[in-house]
Amino acid sequence: MRILVIEDDKDVASFIRNGLVQAGCNVDHADNGKDGLFLATTESYDALVVDRMLPGVDGLTLIRTLRASENSTPVLILSALGEVDDRVKGLKAGGDDYLVKPFAFSELLARLEALERRAKSGTEATSTVLRAADLEMDLLRREVRRNGEPIDLQPREFQLLEFLLRHAGQVVTRTMLLEGVWDYHFDPQTNVIDVHISRLRSKIDRGFDRPLLHTVRGVGYRLDG
Amino acid sequence: MRLPKLLRTSVLQLTLVYMALFGVSVVALFGFIYWSTLGYLERQTNETIQVEIDGLFEQYERRNLQGLADIIAERVQRDDENRSVYLLADTFGRPLAGNVRSWPRELDNLTDQWIDFVKPDENGAQTPVRAGVVRIGPGLRLLVGRDIRELAQIRQVFKRASIYGLTLTMGLALLGGVLMALSARRRLAELNRTTRRIMAGDLSQRAPIKGTRDEHDELATNINAMLDQIEGLLAGMRHVGDSVAHDLRGPLTRLRNRLETVATAAHPRREDIAECVEQVEHVLDTFNALLRIARVESGAHRSAFAGVDLERTVRDVCELYQAAADDRQIALVCDVRAAVEVFGDRELLAQALTNLLDNAVKYTPAGGKVTVTLERTDDTARIHVADSGPGVPAADRERVLQRFTRLDQARSQPGNGLGLALVKAVALQHHGRLALGDNAPGLIVTIEIPALVRAPAPLSSLPAAMPRTAG
Numbered sequence: 032m033r034i035l036v037i038e039d040d041k042d043v044a045s046f047i048r049n050g051l052v053q054a055g056c057n058v059d060h061a062d063n064g065k066d067g068l069f070l071a072t073t074e075s076y077d078a079l080v081v082d083r084m085l086p087g088v089d090g091l092t093l094i095r096t097l098r099a100s101e102n103s104t105p106v107l108i109l110s111a112l113g114e115v116d117d118r119v120k121g122l123k124a125g126g127d128d129y130l131v132k133p134f135a136f137s138e139l140l141a142r143l144e145a146l147e148r149r150a151k152s153g154t155e156a157t158s159t160v161l162r163a164a165d166l167e168m169d170l171l172r173r174e175v176r177r178n179g180e181p182i183d184l185q186p187r188e189f190q191l192l193e194f195l196l197r198h199a200g201q202v203v204t205r206t207m208l209l210e211g212v213w214d215y216h217f218d219p220q221t222n223v224i225d226v227h228i229s230r231l232r233s234k235i236d237r238g239f240d241r242p243l244l245h246t247v248r249g250v251g252y253r254l255d256g
Numbered sequence: 257m258r259l260p261k262l263l264r265t266s267v268l269q270l271t272l273v274y275m276a277l278f279g280v281s282v283v284a285l286f287g288f289i290y291w292s293t294l295g296y297l298e299r300q301t302n303e304t305i306q307v308e309i310d311g312l313f314e315q316y317e318r319r320n321l322q323g324l325a326d327i328i329a330e331r332v333q334r335d336d337e338n339r340s341v342y343l344l345a346d347t348f349g350r351p352l353a354g355n356v357r358s359w360p361r362e363l364d365n366l367t368d369q370w371i372d373f374v375k376p377d378e379n380g381a382q383t384p385v386r387a388g389v390v391r392i393g394p395g396l397r398l399l400v401g402r403d404i405r406e407l408a409q410i411r412q413v414f415k416r417a418s419i420y421g422l423t424l425t426m427g428l429a430l431l432g433g434v435l436m437a438l439s440a441r442r443r444l445a446e447l448n449r450t451t452r453r454i455m456a457g458d459l460s461q462r463a464p465i466k467g468t469r470d471e472h473d474e475l476a477t478n479i480n481a482m483l484d485q486i487e488g489l490l491a492g493m494r495h496v497g498d499s500v501a502h503d504l505r506g507p508l509t510r511l512r513n514r515l516e517t518v519a520t521a522a523h524p525r526r527e528d529i530a531e532c533v534e535q536v537e538h539v540l541d542t543f544n545a546l547l548r549i550a551r552v553e554s555g556a557h558r559s560a561f562a563g564v565d566l567e568r569t570v571r572d573v574c575e576l577y578q579a580a581a582d583d584r585q586i587a588l589v590c591d592v593r594a595a596v597e598v599f600g601d602r603e604l605l606a607q608a609l610t611n612l613l614d615n616a617v618k619y620t621p622a623g624g625k626v627t628v629t630l631e632r633t634d635d636t637a638r639i640h641v642a643d644s645g646p647g648v649p650a651a652d653r654e655r656v657l658q659r660f661t662r663l664d665q666a667r668s669q670p671g672n673g674l675g676l677a678l679v680k681a682v683a684l685q686h687h688g689r690l691a692l693g694d695n696a697p698g699l700i701v702t703i704e705i706p707a708l709v710r711a712p713a714p715l716s717s718l719p720a721a722m723p724r725t726a727g
Contacts, residue, residue: 113544114551115603116560133540187575213576217548217607218541221614221670226579249530 032147033057035074037067037093038082038109043132047080050136051143064088071097076104077147080139083110083121091124098125105146107139115216137250141202148201161196163256166235166243168196177235187212188231195244200256202247228252267440271433275426282425286418294411298386301402302370305388308340309400316392324392325353341375341385341401356399372404384408443472447479459487499660500546503673504539511535538672545674549659552681557601563708564605566596566637570630573609577617585622588613594632597708600686608682611675612641612701618669619645620698637707642700653692679703 034051038044039062051058059074061067064087071079071093079097083090094106105128108121113131121129127149128142161168165178168189175182175192184192194211195203205224209215228244236242243255316324328342332355342354349359360373375383387401446464453461462483463476514532518524551557574590581588598605609628616626624644631638648656648663655661657680662673676690679701683690688705 114556115601116557135537213572215606215610216603217610218544219576219610219614221580221618223576223580226583227576230579 032077032143033059033075034078034080034143035059035061035067035070035076036080037061037064037071037085037090038080039063039085040082043082043109046136047139050140054140064090064093068093068096071104072100072102077150078105078107078143080107080109080143081126083108083112091121091126094125103150105150107142107146109134113216118216135250137202137247138204138206141204141207141251144201145198145203145207148198161193161199163196163199163254164241164243166196168193175235177239182234184231184234187227188234191227191231192235195252195254199254202251202253204251207251268433268437271429271437275429275433278425278429279422282422286414286421290414290418294407294414297407297410301386301404301407302388305386305400305402309388309390309398312398312400313390313392316398321352321393321396324398328353339403341387341399341403343399345397345399347395347397352396354399359397359399375401440472447472447476451479454483459483459490496546496659503660504542507535507539511539542672542674545672545678546659549674549678549681552604552678552685555685557604557685561600562602563597564600564602566598566605566630566639566705567592567594569602569606569609570628570639573606573613574628576610577613581617581626584617584620586617586620587625588617589625589627591627591629593630596630596632596637598637598686598705599708600705604682604685608679608703609639609641611679612703615675615701616641616643616645616699618671619643621645624698632707635707635709637705639703639705640700642695642698644695644698647694647697647699648692650694656692657690676701 032051032055034056036044036047036051036058038047038060041062044060044062048058048060059070059076061070064085066087067081067085068088081090081093085093088096090108090110094108097104097106106126108126108129109132110117110121110129111132118129127146130139130142159170161170167176168174169176170193173189175184175189190212191208194208198207203211205222206218208224208228209219228246232242232244236244241255245253245255247253312324312327315327319327325344328344331340332342335355338355341356343351343356343359344353345351345359351358356375360375370386370388372384372386375385384404385401386404386407387399389397389399392398443466450461450463463479465473465476465480467473511532514528514535518528518532521528570592571590574588578588613626613628620626620643626644627640627642629638629640629642631640652661652663656663657676659677660673661676662671680690683703683705686705688703691702691704693700693702
């Protein structure tokens with residue numbers, strides 16, 4: 032993955048850069064909006080990480096400019112402002128995802144991977160059947176089968192599995208699940224998500240030799256692709 | 257140009273405007289009185305003269321010049337009080353009959369009109385006269401007049417009274433205005449003095465209240481209420497500041513100690529570092545929760561308020577916690593008795609409810625029961641979260657709503673003591689309230705929020721006989 036990080040805080044920038052390089056990414060860095068906009072428009076990247084408050088050109092203006100010139104590189108906005116209206120403003124400006132500082136690096140990586148994946152698969156026709164290994168979800172008939180055997184899921188479990196299937200092979204964090212499935216942007220203190228996952232796991236993995244739904248310790252979950 | 261201070265007061269400016277209005281009114285009033293009294297007398301005089309002229313003219317036509325002269329002479333004779341004035345004169349102004357010695361010079365060439373003139377008397381006194389002059393024949397002019405000395409006197413008196421009255425009215429109005437302005441200034445100066453002292457830092461100052469219940473008192477009362485609120489907020493802030501310092505010092509100290517151990521260890525263990533990260537996370541969580549409460553209390557969310565379907569929110573959050581409750585062998589019951597819409601922020605309401613359920617599930621022992629009820633009475637939406645846990649003693653119920661309050665029995669559980677503070681802030685921002693009660697056994701928390709008034713829910717409007725489709 033080739034990623035451009037536009038962030039003026041040196042510590043945060045090197046934290047992101049080191050992490051991404053370790054994860055095998057190719058990283059460019061700009062410490063102001065002007066240079067960032069120049070790089071983003073002249074080079075080709077898989078994703079951008081843009082801080083919302085930047086010297087020169089601020090983050091949201093930068094994204095708007097990019098989108099106006101029909102550059103559709105996925106953008107992850109970083110911001111210290113975490114309220115719903117801030118988030119909505121960021122997404123309206125053309126951002127694809129929004130991450131509030133401070134954040135865990137694993138969260139950033141998981142979201143970047145999801146963005147990149149979505150950008151790549153975005154061109155494919157929206158299929159009505161999602162698959163992962165021998166697990167199959169028919170979105171029209173609202174049916175789930177594993178190895179041909181029907182699995183009975185509650186509506187919310189269905190949504191949860193759908194989200195995991197759409198991100199199959201990737202790590203998804205608890206907050207991503209809470210946002211994607213429940214549409215809540217706050218953090219419940221108890222890990223209610225874990226319980227939902229373990230229920231879903233018992234339904235799709237019990238009785239099969241090969242488990243599909245894995246816990247990635249300290250980060251989140253991954254459904255094997 | 258700088259006006260003198262008193263002139264700039266609004267009360268005095270108002271007084272001046274009123275004075276002008278008053279002056280105009282008084283002048284108009286006097287004018288009307290003049291017209292209806294003196295004017296009437298004048299008109300009466302004119303009428304009398306006119307009648308007499310008509311009569312004399314008739315006599316002239318019937319009895320010629322000599323007859324007219326005789327009648328005039330007779331009338332002059334008869335007029336003891338000498339109030340009537342007659343003069344019959346030829347073209348050259350030579351008197352033929354009457355009690356005026358010569359044709360008044362100012363009346364030369366005047367005919368057929370009303371005129372006031374002064375008739376000199378024998379004894380030198382001058383008598384003001386109102387007269388009508390007519391031409392009655394070739395070269396003959398007749399003047400018939402009335403002594404209007406009384407009328408002139410009354411007019412004089414009236415004029416004097418008007419001027420005195422107007423002056424007096426204006427003077428009194430000005431005096432009253434100045435006094436009122438001075439008194440208003442004095443009251444406002446007191447308020448200004450108080451606010452200046454408060455700005456200088458003495459927040460215990462209060463505006464004086466006279467007990468007159470006028471608008472100044474009302475203003476002073478409002479200012480005092482505002483000051484009470486500000487003082488309360490400041491005290492609250494101080495309390496929060498102290499609590500933050502106190503509550504974060506613990507974890508930060510532990511973190512520092514652990515980091516020191518890691519830093520000096522020959523072979524630092526990964527788990528130790530992971531634990532440090534976890535502790536930092538806990539501190540950050542606390543900060544985030546504090547920020548969120550502050551954000552909610554500041555009212556920043558209000559601009560994004562919209563209609564929120566409480567039924568959906570309650571069901572969603574219950575569903576979110578259902579699995580966790582099952583896991584702990586707690587029966588979680590979601591009892592929605594009415595569909596209610598409120599004006600608010602969906603996310604905040606969901607988080608408030610989440611915090612309540614989090615507490616309920618956390619503190620209820622296995623085998624217990626948690627019930628979430630949504631009901632509506634009149635125009636109030638009410639959410640109850642009741643559990644069968646240990647409950648909160650009545651004495652502590654007010655305290656647990658404050659930031660960082662954690663009861664002893666809660667200290668063994670994870671948490672930062674900010675959950676209920678957020679719930680309270682959310683309830684208040686929705687113009688609602690939060691109450692804690694005894695569920696005997698357990699705790700019952702009630703959030704009340706004003707409901708949006710909508711058409712009755714379709715379910716209740718269905719005829720009772722209508723079969724419901726199975727869901």
